[in-house]
Amino acid sequence: MDDEDVVDIAMEMDFPRIVIGPHIKDEKLGPPRKSRTSCLIMDSYTLKSVSDLPDANMVISAPTGSGKTVLFELCILRLLSKFISEGRFVHLKGMLKTIYIAPSKALVQEKLRDWTQKFGSLGINCLELTGDNEFYNTRTILEADIILTTPEKFDAVTRYRIKDGGLSFFSDIGLLLIDEVHLLNDPRGAALEAIVSRIKMLAHNLEMKSSPLSCVRFLAVSATIPNIEDLAEWLNVPVQGIKRFGEEMRPVKLTTKVFGYAPAKNDFLFEKRLQNYIFDILMQYSRGKSALVFCSTRKGAQEAAQKLSQTAMTFGYSNPFIKDKEQQERLREASLSCSDKQLQSYILYGVGYHNGGLCLKDRSLIEGLFLKGDIKILCTTNTLAHGINLPAHTVVIKSTQHLYVKKLS
Template sequence: LSKHTFSKHSPEHSCSPPLSHIKPRKAIGSSSVDIGPFYGLPSKVKDLLRQLRGIETLYEWQHNCLTLECLQQRKNLIYSLPTSGGKTLVAEILILQELLCMQKDVLMILPYVAIVQEKVWGLSSFGIELGFLVEEYAGSKGRFPPIKRRCKKSLYIATIEKGHMLVNSLIETDRIGDLGLVVVDELHMLGEGSRGATLEMTLAKILYTSKSTHIVGMSATLNNVGDLQKFLRAEYYTKNFRPVELKEYIKIRDTIYEVDSKAENGFTFSRLLNFKYSSNLKKADPDHIIALVTEVIPKYSCLIFCPTKKNCENVASMVCKYLNKEFRSHREKEKEDLIKDLKNIGNGSICPVLKQTIPFGVAYHHSGLTNDERKSIEEAYSRGVLCLLACTATLAAGVNLPARRVILRAPYVATDFLKKNQYKQMIGRAGRAGIDNAGESILIVQEKDKHLVQDLVTSPLENCYSNLLPEFTKGMQNLLLSLVGLKIAVTQEEVYDFLCHTLLGVQQQLLSKEKSLSELVKDGLESLIEKGLLRVKTVEKDQNSKITLVITRLGKAAYKGSIDLSYCNLLYKELKKGLEGLVLESSFHLLYLATPYDMVSNCSPDWMIYLRQFNQLSAAEQTVADMVGVPESFIAKKASGQAIRKSVDSASVNRLYLTFILYNLLKETNIWSVSEKFNLSRGYVQNLLNSAASFASCVLHFCEELEEFWVYKALLTELTKHLTYCVKTELIPLMEVAGVLEARANQLYNAGYKTLAHLANANPETLVKTIEHLSRRQAKQIVSSAKMLLTEKAEALQEEVELLLKSLKKKNHEFKYLNVLAFSFVPCKCTVNIINI
């Protein structure tokens, strides 16, 4: 959790007692243990908050929320506050209560992989000191079901998709009761596409199958809370609190207006921009961005949210072109070091835009960066080396990077007009507790959009609606399939009853006007039966027949692998065909099977590159292209511009092209060189790699459920690992540590830290001296994360050994029992023979 949320709170906001004076509270629920004076937790927790986070005092709302009666009674809770209000600290204290007082496991669901890794990184220190395990469930990481621990409790930190798979595995193994608490960050994501549908399924299953698991959801942007309360059977707590006041402004031409809800049109005049523009500068910067940023940088930080990735780069370049040379001297040495780091990451290459902008303390931040680049830029911004980031909307919902001033370049995300939720997320980044006494947001508006913006600032937040119906194969059908597979509901009536307890069930009259919920259930089940994923079984009992639903082997593989049902049959056919002649000379054929289907539609092959790559394949590898339906003649004709008479499946063509990219990545392990070879952005290549690692993991789970695919298990296990890290083999153990990416792993390896054990036993002070550009805080977190990972692996091995010994004792006991039976049933003259045997 970012330090800005809590540290050095100003007196007017620090109304709760200091951590050292918080008195014992009553036990959390009937079976909990009150083990200390800090909200039922030991004093060591408050000491760790002070040491690791710099937190001296809780906000008054945090104290009030933690002592709510509904939490004492273990009821579900939704709480909502503006961004940077300190919501996560409350969640973390509740998590520690569950782990230490209730002695139950906890699941924390976060929206993005980067945030999961950041949270694993941040909470590992607490786990080491307080004796619980922190396990990462993101991308291709995570065990299903998780290892059942006897001695230590686990905090599972998961993305939405991995959280769903984890809950499924716990229900299947009858262990859902081990989960005492589920915390959901960004609860409003229930209303966002397929990820919202997945989150809804997860929460509905927990509510339906476990009476002992309680749910806490938090968000900065909630509107129709009544529906969410009804769905989650939850209490609601809200405060309009921010530790730093946020002032909202709108800029039209050279006039700045303050957002005022009491004003007739929503705005009141604030000031005119006082900045002298030359004629050249007016043409280059008609929106006065330079005037707005130079009012705060380099002394303070600033974020500029731009509609597109290209616009981010253009804005960063334009600003630097007209900044004074004095900006270059601010923290010059550290900026030179950052450029060196980025060159090392790019294997000697650096983006020309970043090379131009970083000396001025300016950079861009969007999905076109590699993971390593993004990490370096975020760290430099957090340290104040960079004072201005031009970024896309994804940063608003991603890692915690606050600013003194937030500028919205236009009221658009790509070509779509800004939603109120998005607007609130972006402007919520303004203001840093303990650093700034105020935060400002400025939305740049063209005259034509003035009325739309008036509606935007005065309108309420958007409602949150179920996505089970719009996302049919990833939502409704996926849910129905897993309900039968997990035996939560095995008749049409039971399935309907479950659906009544979902958010869709709460909103059914609003969302499904043409068909009733029971008709939707009937249609969905019939569709699954037609696809061969479910079958009907008639059970005779007491002269009565009962029609039940049974999942097929293919159906079980689909939900266990979390495969989109629209691709399920295609994946099965391709894997089956692969068995007829799997080419194992290299990983090329296997890579094709692990190339994600959902990236195919966004692929536009360069045919000359395609042909060149094909010609570089061995004869055996070239047969793979024929097997998947992309003959050499087709590629050659496309490259030469000839007409194609015989049609070839475009999805297979595009998928094979993506496979070429992945194949080059595994051979070269350098995103920069591969992106140049294929003339693609390095961010696109990075995204493909991440998606392929995750999909390979899903295909592995799919194959584990189908006996005929046994050969794929070992192959996909290794492939998934290589795709996950995509580095030299010797770096993989270091890359497993949360927060350690390739550049950092290389530094550690070259410094002599070559194994997880070496890193876990490292002295943070020695690391700071040995590793360039590593802060003391980062060094401590790396060591804590390595210790946590090592502890988790050791615990897993110990559990396996004890289970094995237990099994051997049981078998030994059964063997002795069989001997006794044998002696009691055979004639005496046979005894000698039995003893000899």
């Protein structure tokens, strides 16, 4: 973007900073208006990734927390720059769409909140297409500028629900963002593969020659892409668009500890036995800070939370997961708004669980309590492993057997 009223590039503390605003011009609104200023802080790898090929397809593998979301946002801004005409931002609602695809509803909803806040001042309309949101129709889909969805939902809407938008908006797609693209190697990857193949096929249709879809841009990112070259070939990514960054780019270095325990008579008993070790490990390594406990199943996450809350209960007023009366009172008030009775009782002890079986309201409640530090221990399945921004001091992976079985099968 060249217009200085829309994007100002500055340098501060050796980090390039992209500032959206503070003046945004809109033909419909008349004179320039003040807008909330948003900042995107980029490190050197992020800047290099977008500056080398500003309009090309890209596949990027980089560690968690190294700025992949910022790359998505810069690509969205690059697409929006096509609305700049003679120094004015002329936004045509829904005429140039970005499709963001993530593997979980929780990740979609996190990005929805973030991007609605960041791009809302530009008049950009974000729409969630997941199983948690049925309040959409042909009009809302056509008027959306950024559609955030899961592979299964987007595949269903475009394949079966023609009356609710269907393929009618495909010609307006100018950018496809694929988060956690390693999902392709998962049984659920078939839906994502079908979506990308459908978009690629329609993009080459002669009837789409003058539409944004004819030159649609693909950006796929993940922390783990073992066959990045194969993926790049499939997405028509030039060699310069393949970016692979190692652990040296991780903003916070990790310390890894591995503990082995004697096997049990069967897998079920072994999983049960592991519950007994989690509390001591948390006491030794989390030191009163936030911790995530990853379990292989929803039931396993619930049982781990139950065991931890029962152990915390035995400490009485010395519960290690609760610092003071103020935190205790906040947890008590929060528990009253939780619809899951089992989870409600765990919250009182500073413990929670998170999985795809919780309703949207309860998931949002738990995420908020964990982010604020009121819930110290969160037991979860892999729903939180797909890029959701819930920083933790300590991460416990309870049993790697599920990972090994998947790898060997």
